[in-house]
Amino acid sequence: MKNVIFFVVIALAISSCNKDDTEVDVTYRVSKAYSTTTVSYTNDEGIMSTDTVHFDSGEDIWSYSFNGEKGEIVYVSAIYADSASSVTVEVLLDGKIYKSGMSNNEPGKYVIVSGIIPY
């Protein structure tokens, strides 16, 4: 009988140690822009940051990565002033595109991509 109890105790201890992995690799990516673009995003501390990015060609990519937790807000926006420009904004979770948005020749319009890291 003691063996049974021992097994139960061990099983309970092991099962109580199981912990879900709550961390997710988050990447913000801004691309396909042809002029100076203002990028705002929540950083790894959840605080809003703003970068002014000079895109020389459509090949340039701006990105920012951090470890996020499930349930955390992800937010990135982009805006440009040049009427001939465009922009594509993406949020990637663990390397896969989670949400995206884009604009073409729409100066002064915010492209906002936001959401919650799914549980």
Added chain:
Amino acid sequence: MKHFISSFILLVALNSGFSQGIGNIRGTIIDSLTMQPIENAEILIPKVGKATISDANGFFEVKNIASGYYKVVIKHLSYRSKEKNVELKDGQSLNLTILISPDIKSLNEFIITQNSEREYLISKLPYIQTTMVQSQIKTSSAGGIGDFLRSSGNISGIRKGGSGIDPVVRGFKFSQLNVITDNGQKIEGGCPNRMDPAVSHLDLEDIKRIDIYKGPYALRYGPNFGGTLNLITLSRKTYDNFTINLDALMGFQGNWNGIKEKLSVSGGNRVFFFGLSGNYKDYGNYKDGSGNEVNASYTKYNYGGYVGMKVHKNHTISFKYDESKGRNVDFPALPMDERKDDTRLMSLDYKGTFDNELLDFITFKVYDSDVKHQMDNKERPVSDTVVAVSDISANNKGLRVETGINLNNAILYVGADYENITKDGERIKSMMLQPGLPVKKEKLWNNALIRNTGIFAQYSATLVSWDIVAAARVDYNNGTSDEIVISTPMQGEIYRYSTDSISSGFINFSFNAGATKHLNDKFAISLSLGSGTRSPDMIERFIILLPVGYDKFDYLGNPKLKPETNNQVDLTFKFTDERFGLMQVNGFYSFLNNYITGKRLPPSVQKPLTKGVLGVKQFYNAGNARMRGFEFVYASPSRYRLGVSFIAAFTYGTIDKSSRYITNDQGQVTGDEEIVNDALAEIPPFEATAKLKYQFFDGKFVPAVEVRMVAAQNHISQSQYEMASPGFVTAKFYFNYYFNKHFSVTGGVNNFFNNTYFEHLNRNIIGEQYELYEPGRSFWINLYFKI
């Protein structure tokens, strides 16, 4: 009140003055097979009409009996009755050890008892007191206390998700019920939507007993309006020799893919006792009878312990500590889910009993209950545009002191209690589609505070064929908050309660009296009259615009509310017979004054802050309401291998005057109309439950079948736009197998026919037109280990 107290003092003086040539009869009730003490045995001394019940150590004591020859009768549902003739001499404390035999061999704590009907044999109260015991919990698959309580007669529950079911007793709910732990500790839930009612902060597996008092009668335990639930977790058991016990549970629930685990260690010696325990529950979504998945997953765990000491022969001090956690608890019928709940409960208890003609006992308790609650809408579609996160801290700390004074054939309980409730919290909204992710903070409570100080007395007497109880209670309740201001960028300040106008204070009187007349040793009739007053609670006074009610409105607190009063009468017939079993019929009528409910505010006064609601309602005193109903119980004697029981219950509630909003074709609210004799919302319909069990192998294997029939509820509130609900029938099968003293198994199948149904009190799924359905067929099994 002064006359009342004077009368009690006079009674004490008179009774003590005439006490001469008396002695005490005490002893221990022991199981003749296992030699273990027997709890809850009834000890009667018919000649003087006195009775008591054995405690967890099998101990009993009947004090202040005149010297002479007596017959002592011992009764217990699971044991054969026994009589013993004794002689009590002047001043003697007679000490007895009485062995009684199980009705069927090998009865043990795992056996299925006669369920909630059992208490009617031992309750001498003139109103309904139900006791649910640990063996019932073990043969239940309930995930929480609210769910488990639904198996008792005329107790329902408001389901909003997989857990956190809010108990409803005879149609009384929320703050109309006084929910306490271990005779006095209170817990203030953090959530304004009542995701976390007080019962949700304790694990069902830690419960040793639940005492349910129906009606405004149990005034010893706090202000009482519609009933009291006393959840007992604390054990003060001591041991003759140093002992360590280990209990473990592993359970599995099929439909939910849920597991539950428990590990506890307890022990002690003659002086010292202790206990440590931990519980873990991880339940997934369940499927209803049609195979539709319901988001009802949750993870909960808790750990804690207690330590105690007999500092003197009859004086015990104990300390208890518990931390419980809730994580990712889904509530599909509410606008948000519980993301995180951290609760810490602490209490310090003293109990002293006295070998004294006058003083019977003194108890003292001081406690602290702290709840940190976080909820959000992150898993709802609306979070694409607005993410709302609410953080609330709620604290209830207080104390209770009570003494029992022996009178001739009577006991007088006198005591006082105090509680201090604080609540604060805000909702943070992140505008997900706006540049810069603007954040808006809205207060839900603003340092709200309620204090309640009460004094109480209860006189319980046994006079030959009469049992009499009278009780009274006075409470001083005051509440305040920092000022409540609501403003919008467009309109500026639109609503304000300044600190000066937000405070309120009430002196509430509650009282009751009742008697049981034993017509003979089989028939008894009881009548109880009571008036219980409760002050408005935190939500009703201070909530700042949240949909906390049944309907789809934001609710605004009202610091100017008056207390509401329940004036109730209960009439009960009891019949007990060793061959026939027991039968009880109860009828009750409640006349409620200053009934608290919601009234719509015009949009020009206040617009809602919650997306999707129809408008704003503010709590107000609506006048008079009435509730009436009955309960019927029958249970066959446990002496037979075949056991049968039947419970039926019904409640009907109306409000004299209420108002209903009028909408136009576009769904906009355009006005109000008055409704006379509207139904009260969220009143459960008529229901009946029949149980059948059989004891095989001398009671080692006990299978049982239970059929529950619930009528349609068509008496629905027009003012709350309540929906009617259809009737249904469900069946379940369960069993209890006692292998040996180290191992036992319980298991069964709920909703055996896989019916698709919902209880009338289940809330609507948010964003859908249909109700939150109950789980479909579900297999479950619990394995219990004990050394």
